[in-house]
Amino acid sequence: MNPHLLANIACGEDNQKEFSEPSLISLKLDLSVSINTIEVLPKNGVLNLRSFPLLNNIPWVKVLPDLEPKINTECWKFPTPQEGSTDFVNSKISTDKSSEPDTQELVELVLEKSLTRVKPLKDMFQFKERLMYLLQPPIEEVFTGKEVTLPFKPFPYQIKGIAFLMPRKSALIADEMGLGKTIQVIISIRLLFRSGLLKNVLIVCPKPLVINWTRELKLWAPDLPVEVICGNTEERKVSWNVSNTPVKLVNYELLTRDVIEGVAGNNFYDLMVIDEAQRIKTKESKTAQAVCSVQRDRSWAMTGTPIENRHDDLIHIFEFVDPGRVPKDTPPKMLASLTSESIIRRTKEEAAPDMPAxxxxxxxxxxxxxxxxxxxxxxxxxxxxxxxxxxxxxxxxxxxxxxxxxxxxxxxxxxxxxxxxxxxxxxxxxxxxxxxxxxxxxxxxxxxxxxxxxxxxxxxxxxxxxxxxxxxxxxxxxxxxxxxxxxxxxxxxxxxxxxxxxxxxxxxxxxxxxxxxxxxxxxxxxxxxxxxxxxxxxxxxxxxxxxxxxxxxxxxxxxxxxxxxDNSGLPSSxxxxxxxxxxxxxxxxxxxxxx
CATH class of the missing domain: 3.40.50.300 (P-loop containing nucleotide triphosphate hydrolases)
Incomplete structure (x- = not known):
């Protein structure tokens, strides 16, 4: 008999509806939660308890006079613990042959394991955040439905990059040039907007890349309005402080000038992305100081060369990515342990099995x-x-x-x-x-x-x-x-x-x-x-x-x-x-x- 931890998940009055296709889920919960692991014996979900500390004063859990709450388990349940898991009290491995899955179930299990899910971070303690990511369907399934359409199918390593970025407030994507860092960032932004976790984003890039970012955003996130901050001082002031466009795009030079002159204001962004992050590797530069001064919740950096000359380059980039995490006097041998949770990097050789020639x-x-x-x-x-x-x-x-x-x-x-x-x-x-x-x-x-x-x-x-x-x-x-x-x-x-x-x-x-x-x-x-x-x-x-x-x-x-x-080569004409x-x-x- 396998133990399970069961819980009822309900969202308003629609808690009994079934999802017809993979869908991004947005949860806005403010809960104070304590969870005790328990062993559930009856399959109908009726428990006889002397006390019930799982959730307090929640509308969909009715505490009866005899303290026999009924918990609806038809909507969703936590997965069965894997072999050797110690996450549940008194977990046991059944030796009953009749309980083993049949061939079809094994095939479905293999397919499920090959899909990419967004995993909550180890330091993500808020129940509502962990729950939100646990409830998301595999990323591949999101793209197969009608909810999020893409012009091309991302490569498998790009799917993993998206799953890496989405739950992180501090991230450095350092894939080698040509592996599609921009695509991974844009799709992640789009999914976070649809999940209700983002309302405004600031993207900073070198001036020559502004046009390319504009085109890529239009291609990969056509449902996100984008505004390029440019023009004279008054026009930029309106873009910074009056416009409510969800995604704003600016080059490093204008950002630096507008921060120094006070044109950019004291706006707060749910996410700030900097492309070619090596631009801020000199901590004392005006560019680095301007970038790091912008108020934000999430900080993502992009560069194919996180360390160009010295290990200090990475330390200075982390002044933006996760301020205070990496002390300025950190020796090189300590960098990996301090930054590994926030960095993803793939080389051409690592991505080669997924890519065309x-x-x-x-x-x-x-x-x-x-x-x-x-x-x-x-x-x-x-x-x-x-x-x-x-x-x-x-x-x-x-x-x-x-x-x-x-x-x-x-x-x-x-x-x-x-x-x-x-x-x-x-x-x-x-x-x-x-x-x-x-x-x-x-x-x-x-x-x-x-x-x-x-x-x-x-x-x-x-x-x-x-x-x-x-x-x-x-x-x-x-x-x-x-x-x-x-x-x-x-x-x-x-x-x-x-x-x-x-x-x-x-x-x-x-x-x-x-x-x-x-x-x-x-x-x-x-x-x-x-x-x-x-x-x-x-x-x-x-x-x-x-x-x-x-x-x-x-x-x-x-x-x-x-x-x-098709497939006949190009004619000379x-x-x-x-x-x-x-x-x-x-x-x-x-x-x-x-x-």
Whole structure:
């Protein structure tokens, strides 16, 4: 006879209803509870007790004059203790063969154990919090119903990351670059909102990533309104202090300025998330002080490089994640024991069984102010020139304008400013920290030369058409064998054909080629048979520019072709034709004269 601890769980008048599908449960209970473990003998749940200290003055437990309370057990009950468990008094293991589960029950038990549940933390003492997490269905089941729909199914390791984040008020997700930290955080936020545990969230990220966060939030949490804090001082003051948008997004620079100037106010947030948390590794910096000064209940940090140079980096990040938990003079050997409960980190190798061979991510970036000024001027002048040419305009005229605009998207011709270079530098920190290697592709040699000067810390190698043929193999050998050579800069023309760089994990397309087939050839330098790890590809696209328009046309053509002829490769004609090039500027090609 197995002992059980039975309890009645009721929520208002709907306590007798059955759940038709997995559902997130929100409980708002204020209970003072003491629980005594008891052995229940009769199956009908009727107990004869001299006293009943389980719950006091609760509406759904009726204490009769003879102190014989009846407890309804049909809604839910705590699970049977596992073998060897000491959680229950007088627990015994039954040897009765008739009580063993049949084959179907065993199959269901295995399936149940393979699902991911949110587990209450060891230091979570409040009954209502533990109960809320115990009652949640497995995360996988939440996504199979109609309540929470997702554009794509998360990988199993991402499900585990979500289960890790949800119950924690202090968390650092430190997965390696490319494993989808942003997706895990957004889904966790969405589920916590639906559970009633969050009402307002502040997300802080580097300026180049604001656009990407906006897009990811729209994709993975379309039901959550999002406001980007930007504009002049008065506009930002309204966003900070008047707007009640549930999710607010701000870059580090604006947050720091607005906290120092008092524009941000003294608002309280249920959750604050900081992306690229290494930005606050210097405790004395204005950025770190501004971030840590924001009042909040939950603190989540994201970084692929929690320790870049010294163990102090992690200590300073924990000043935000869990203030006071890690003393500033903590020796390195003590860090793990103090922080392990709040950190989750997976490497590419650990996640590899769950992942496809290649993951491609479009990274949308805003131009820097200098780039935007140069771009708008060049585009306006170019369109005026095309209009003046009228019917005499050729595809070559349009092509020249496109090339000029694409080059400005890479670097501002006057100041050298580049939002793409800023993002690449941030990504290369993670590449180096994980002892990985990366390929950077561009159409032109000039931006590669500019990048080489900015990436000196990563010992860049150059591989393009200007390199003499007899030197090229030596460059490739050095890239493969030199552990300090973390990046090779390649032009599409020389790097897209005939090379085998399967020891490379990361590929960055600094600018897009006209034809996706050429891009695929470039990516396949790293993604080839024999590649043991997933290849992560980032395609940089400047938002609200010719690059975004070209990407939309090429992606539409790629999708159309895939729908018609699947798994047949890409045709050579998948690039832009003459009419599509003219349409980039709402122009029409000149009419051909009939013979």
């Amino acid at each position: 290649k993951i491609i991510q479009d990274v949308f970036l805003d131009l820097t102010p200098a780039q935007r000024q140069a771009y708008d001027l060049a585009e306006n002048e170019g369109v005026v020139h095309l209009n003046k040419l009228g019917d005499t305009a050729t595809v070559q005229h349009v092509f020249e304008l496109v090339m000029r605009l694409k080059q400005i998207c890479n670097f501002d011709p006057r100041t050298g400013a580049s939002s793409k270079a800023e993002q690449l530098l941030a990504d290369m920190e993670e590449v180096q920290a994980t002892n990985s290697k990366a390929i950077v592709f561009s159409q032109w040699v000039k931006p590669l030369e500019e990048l080489a000067s900015q990436l000196k810390a990563y010992n860049p190698l150059m591989y393009h058409g200007k390199i003499p043929s007899q030197q090229r193999q030596g460059i490739l050998d050095k890239f493969k064998k030199d552990p300090d050579a973390h990046v090779i800069l390649m032009s599409y023309g020389t790097g897209s054909v005939g090379l085998n760089l399967q020891f490379t994990n990361y590929v960055f397309l600094f600018d897009r080629w006209w034809n996706p087939a050429i891009e695929d050839q470039a990516i396949n330098r790293a993604h080839r048979l024999g590649q043991k790890s997933t290849v992560f590809v980032k395609r940089f696209i400047s938002q609200k520019t010719i690059e975004e328009r070209i990407a939309e046309v090429l992606d539409a053509k790629r999708k159309l072709f895939a729908d018609i002829i 998948l690039g832009l034709n003459e009419e599509e090039i003219f349409n980039l500027f709402n122009c029409s090609p000149r009419k051909k004269i009939a013979a």
